[in-house]
Amino acid sequence: MLNSSSVLEFKSTTFFTPILILNTNDIAAIEQTLQEKISMAPDFFKHSPLVIDVRELNKSELDFNVTEIVETLRRIGLFPIGLRGGTEQQNSQAQKLSIPVDAGRDHDAGALAQHDRRAAVATDAGNENPTAESMNGEDKNPKATATSATADLPVQSVAPVQPVRTMLVTQPVRSGQRIYAPGDLVVMSQVSAGAEIMAEGNIHVYNTLRGRALAGVQGNTSARIFCLDLQAELVSIAGDYKTSEHITKTTQKKPVQIYLQDHALIINEIA
Amino acid sequence: MARIIVVTSGKGGVGKTTTSAAIAMGLAKKGHKTAVIDFDVGLRNLDLIMGCERRVVYDFINVINGEASLNQALIRDKNCNQLFILPASQTRDKDALTLEGVGRVLEELAKEFKYIVCDSPAGIEKGANLALYYADDAFVVTNPEVSSVRDSDRMLGILASKSRRAERNEEPVREYLLLTRYDPNRVKSGEMLGLDDVQDILSLQLLGIIPESKSVLTASNAGIPVILDDKSEAGLAYQDVVARYLGEDRPHRFIDDKKGFFRKLFGGRL
Numbered sequence A: 001m002l003n004s005s006s007v008l009e010f011k012s013t014t015f016f017t018p019i020l021i022l023n024t025n026d027i028a029a030i031e032q033t034l035q036e037k038i039s040m041a042p043d044f045f046k047h048s049p050l051v052i053d054v055r056e057l058n059k060s061e062l063d064f065n066v067t068e069i070v071e072t073l074r075r076i077g078l079f080p081i082g083l084r085g086g087t088e089q090q091n092s093q094a095q096k097l098s099i100p101v102d103a104g105r106d107h108d109a110g111a112l113a114q115h116d117r118r119a120a121v122a123t124d125a126g127n128e129n130p131t132a133e134s135m136n137g138e139d140k141n142p143k144a145t146a147t148s149a150t151a152d153l154p155v156q157s158v159a160p161v162q163p164v165r166t167m168l169v170t171q172p173v174r175s176g177q178r179i180y181a182p183g184d185l186v187v188m189s190q191v192s193a194g195a196e197i198m199a200e201g202n203i204h205v206y207n208t209l210r211g212r213a214l215a216g217v218q219g220n221t222s223a224r225i226f227c228l229d230l231q232a233e234l235v236s237i238a239g240d241y242k243t244s245e246h247i248t249k250t251t252q253k254k255p256v257q258i259y260l261q262d263h264a265l266i267i268n269e270i271a
Numbered sequence B: 001m002a003r004i005i006v007v008t009s010g011k012g013g014v015g016k017t018t019t020s021a022a023i024a025m026g027l028a029k030k031g032h033k034t035a036v037i038d039f040d041v042g043l044r045n046l047d048l049i050m051g052c053e054r055r056v057v058y059d060f061i062n063v064i065n066g067e068a069s070l071n072q073a074l075i076r077d078k079n080c081n082q083l084f085i086l087p088a089s090q091t092r093d094k095d096a097l098t099l100e101g102v103g104r105v106l107e108e109l110a111k112e113f114k115y116i117v118c119d120s121p122a123g124i125e126k127g128a129n130l131a132l133y134y135a136d137d138a139f140v141v142t143n144p145e146v147s148s149v150r151d152s153d154r155m156l157g158i159l160a161s162k163s164r165r166a167e168r169n170e171e172p173v174r175e176y177l178l179l180t181r182y183d184p185n186r187v188k189s190g191e192m193l194g195l196d197d198v199q200d201i202l203s204l205q206l207l208g209i210i211p212e213s214k215s216v217l218t219a220s221n222a223g224i225p226v227i228l229d230d231k232s233e234a235g236l237a238y239q240d241v242v243a244r245y246l247g248e249d250r251p252h253r254f255i256d257d258k259k260g261f262f263r264k265l266f267g268g269r270l
Helices: A027-040 A053-060 A066-075 A088-096 A111-118 A144-148 B018-031 B046-050 B060-064 B099-112 B126-133 B146-162 B183-187 B195-202 B213-222 B234-244 B261-266
Strands: A018-021 A049-053 A080-085 A132-134 A157-160 A166-167 A180-181 A184-187 A195-197 A205-211 A213-216 A223-230 A234-237 A240-243 A255-260 A264-270 B002-008 B034-039 B085-086 B113-119 B137-142 B174-182 B205-211
Touching: A027 A066, A027 A132, A049 A066, A066 A080, A080 A088, A080 A264, A166 A180, A180 A184, A180 B002, A184 A195, A195 A205, A205 A213, A223 A234, A234 A255, A234 A264, A240 A264, A264 B099, B002 B018, B002 B126, B018 B034, B018 B046, B018 B085, B018 B113, B018 B137, B018 B174, B018 B213, B034 B046, B034 B099, B046 B085, B060 B099, B099 B113, B099 B126, B113 B126, B137 B146, B137 B195, B146 B174, B146 B195, B174 B195, B195 B205, B205 B234, B213 B234
Parallel strands: A018 A049, A049 A080, A166 A184, A180 A195, A184 A205, A195 A213, A205 A223, A213 A234, B002 B113, B002 B137, B034 B085, B034 B113, B137 B174, B174 B205
Antiparallel strands: A018 A157, A132 A166, A223 A255, A234 A240, A255 A264
């Protein structure tokens, strides 16, 4: 007799799915714009599952029919697999069509779009980034590329949901090299004087930091820098910076964390 | 399989050509067929250090352009028949070097030679980049002073990102440190960075410390690689370097300012 575990298993996993943010209830306009986008990247959209985001519509109190939208999407070859930000009535409509609903936790769609634009690792003209790996797998997937080509179009934007990636660097960051991480940055080796590491999120350096470290470069004031041995030329969080001249002797060559508090850069030794 | 060694530093005047000549001679003396190439197109120097300047007919650029065959351009060393020199052109500039052309010459050399030593020009421009592009091993020549150390660090960054091995995601170029013009007296008095200070920043495998020595200049002027001078500390240090590179385990010497064996033997400064 088969025991239950050999029949089936439940596992949890994460999928990347585009979100279709609707800004208008004009079905004809939606259909036309989608057709145009699909013709630009047919492989990307072919049988693509997507989540319909109607928060903007509801914010602007635009009336619409979920069934009508779903049918339109299906007609042009897309597979709507979820509804986000619908009202109670809209949710029940979706559920009748066997489409799951998401209560619409307060994800910032704008922030996501920003990360997509930044999905590629930016480095200097010389392309001298040392071996950097993304912890979430492939760095350049074709979907991200396809989307970025269409991301700036006005009526509605299709942005794949991508978690913010952590970049891991295991090689030494030598003088003259630059690393840009769209999310957090973890460096296992030393960062030499004259090197520059930047991250939109936090920076962790599990070694000596002699170069420049800039965290929260897109304005994230809650980003922090952690390092095992602070000898940096410059540290900055969301634009507020200190040069080595202004880093007190007591925190030099110590393991520290650096954060912003009331626009002041605080450097604290980690005991 | 031939190994391609680049001797590089970023900074000028630290001893790249002296080192290239010395290690090429050292490898050849150990019985390995070795070629040494001068990549400093326009500032041809290696032939002088090797003492073959009067035998230069064709050069590296002629070979790249197909104006001469490799065999026509290679000069056999007069001290060691396992060693060949491919001189740079003095009348051209670095633009005469092409990635494809350099690759072709190296490929042809690799069929015949065990080691190919590429003497890089200073700087981080085309000549230096092409000298390191095909390298398997890099000898990073550094003087014990801050600017040289920083330039070496920069060079290591370029090795790790712009070499063929990096571009192809192959096993990275093996990087070795060669600390040249080292003067234990001045380290002791704090005028010069010590080995530990340099290693703190570069953290590389140390292949050798070449002490500051008058014999280097004498050897250069005479056109005889200093490694052939068994009476010179620098020559002995280069012999150690070659032996270590070939896998021998030799203790490092000339680090401390001891009135040691050699000073007793030769009495005072060498």
